[in-house]
Amino acid sequence: MDVAPFDASSSFSRPNALTPMEIYCPKCEWEPPSSAQWTCECGHSWHTFDTHGQCPECGKVWRETQCHQCHEWSPHHDWYHDLPPVDVDEITESEEAPAE
Ligand SMILES: [Zn+2]
Numbered sequence: 112m113d114v115a116p117f118d119a120s121s122s123f124s125r126p127n128a129l130t131p132m133e134i135y136c137p138k139c140e141w142e143p144p145s146s147a148q149w150t151c152e153c154g155h156s157w158h159t160f161d162t163h164g165q166c167p168e169c170g171k172v173w174r175e176t177q178c179h180q181c182h183e184w185s186p187h188h189d190w191y192h193d194l195p196p197v198d199v200d201e202i203t204e205s206e207e208a209p210a211e
């Protein structure tokens with residue numbers, strides 16, 4: 112992968128953006144508008160990026176988020192693209208690493 116941060120044509124439109132990070136589909140780069148909604152299995156619809164993937168109605172955490180454009184499912188955190196640089200050595204997949 113190259114290191115181009117993001118598509119300049121779409122990300123420079125908000126100089127004083129209220130949202131510090133870019134959120135878009137890691138597969139097709141679709142940017143969910145604030146009007147976009149996802150439906151939980153409980154039937155509730157909401158903007159999943161307002162709650163980091165957690166349904167405000169039943170509390171279910173959606174670890175993967177489906178794109179409305181390409182319909183691919185991607186890990187919720189993969190949608191965030193403007194996170195501060197982190198030392199990847201400090202991040203370990205201890206959460207759900209099946210010891211096999
Ligand atoms: Zn997509």
Ligand SMILES: [Zn+2]
Nearest residue numbers: 151153166169
């Ligand atoms: Zn729900």
